[in-house]
Amino acid sequence: MARITAGVGSSHVPLLGVAVDQGKWQDDYFGPIFAGYEWTREWERQQKPDVVILVYNDHASAFDASIIPTFAIGCGEKYKPADEGWGPRQVPDVEGHPDLAWHIAQSLILDDFDMTIINEMDVDHGLTVPLSMMFGQPEAWPCKVVPLAVNVVTYPVPSGNRCWALGEAIARAVESFPEDLNVQIWGTGGMSHQLQGPRAGLLNREWDNRFLDLLEADDDAVRFIPHIEYLRETGSEGIEMVMWLIMRGALGQRVKRLHRHYHIPCSNTAIGHIVLEPSA
Amino acid sequence: MTNASPRQNIHEYLAELEDIPGTRVFTAARARKGYWINQFAMSLMKAENRERFKEDERAYMDEWAISEEAKAALLARDYNALLDLGGNVYFLAKLFSTDGLPFAEAVSTMTDMSWPEYRQMMLDGGRSPEGNRSIKGGY
């Protein structure tokens, strides 16, 4: 049986991809950020997940304004890094797991989540930056990836409550997949940041850390944070953190925190990540 | 089954989104208004379109159903005006990269700070949420 063995929440700031690709990860600016991920990279080397369900959002790369799926799951064989205006990142292609992805897609639809199915797309920094942060610079990514794209750009975006419930349904779907697979789920984006308007540059260390505390907690209070609170407290792009709740919902009621890190700033953004495992 | 949270009134929900200082939340209304601005910006993902745009910005924009006001804002790279007209930053970013402008530097042009001042603010911990959360509430 396939099982979800761990969850990771992580920022996916594009500048981190630039730092990896240009070998700047040890300089004064990026050093403290990459040092915070060192524990996680070592842990991933030991865990060797077969598949990562990678929850992220597309930033007007694969999807333009013409079609806006709220929840979309990648069921393809392979995804190429997107050209985001500076040429595609020189990172390996991302290999999908169509058998597991289609199983999850079908299970979710039968479980009342009306998913959009994606067979072909390019994947942008939202998906490739977390892979670089967790796995470094391998010749090929060490696991297969099921991309799960969430609309967090055009309002209304899905509620935290709905994201959590989707995570629960993903866990049920994975558990009913007959093959023996070690599956992780990652929720990415955030933490506090605002990339637009006169209020751009807003960061909120206190709120972000309270959010991390709530993710570690044994109750589900975090799912009920309304959109307006993310927007007021963490900036207009801080709303990406609702995607972490899909990860958290998939881990069940109780979790054990294995690692946590927070750093300000990276470009316009607060960087955070947390590693959790389900606990009986 | 999960505990359903109380369903929010859509009018109250949308009104709250307008109560944040210095912020244009990308609501459906803005997405509709700015649809062609964003699709135009998206077209700059293709190298041949970037070439044609750079050669004659005005002529390239005339191929799109964009208002005169929006064309003027695009020519002036007035990103706050473009947000008001329904532009979204992830789409407008295609124009940042067409101009060869780093993302954070382009973002700083929407604030009342110069790029070096903005960069320093970020290094010092970013903009505080204090007083920046609510227009009506003033907190």
Ligand SMILES: [Fe+2]
């Ligand atoms: Fe993002």
